[in-house]
Amino acid sequence: GAGVSQSPSNKVTEKGKDVELRCDPISGHTALYWYRQSLGQGLEFLIYFQGNSAPDKSGLPSDRFSAERTGGSVSTLTIQRTQQEDSAVYLCASSSFGTGPTEAFFGQGTRLTVV
């Protein structure tokens, strides 16, 4: 596709349920990032995938959060036993790998509301 695609665009879930958020990066981009944007806060780094390297999971807030990237392309962010504080916009971005500078292209995000 032409850009980073995220689905669903909006998700309302009940507290305690599990949710899966999907990200389709730009074709050929080897780096994929997940960020969380909460109301009134900046962009919180969650996890970073780069090619076949082990992902940088240092930003995941708890063990309820996990992410995988299959075949070096599509990524799924899973939140188990959702809590109200998980309500936020979850942003995915991808970038290319090279010797020169790169930039991250962001998707439109998934707005998660936990009720």
Place this chain on the structure above:
Amino acid sequence: AQSVTQLGSHVSVSEGALVLLRCNYSSSVPPYLFWYVQYPNQGLQLLLKYTTGATLVKGINGFEAEFKKSETSFHLTKPSAHMSDAAEYFCAVSASGNEKLTFGTGTRLTIIP
């Protein structure tokens, strides 16, 4: 490790006035620096970036930023504000072009007619 500090969570300027959004960074290696803009109900869009070379970087929509190593700053400016510039602006740093981006907390820019 890298970090970014954006001074001023809210900035208001009059239409036609100078826009100045401040960003200071901390990096253990020569940084790559970015400014992103987020318009209401839209995703993030890259405004400009600094990697190496010329320290004055020009971006889209008339914005520019200057990398000042001695001041560890990368402030964003625009000579004359337009109503359409109202948005949230994020400064970000990366250790290289292939590392994760670390963002500041953002500055919401309001343009006064």
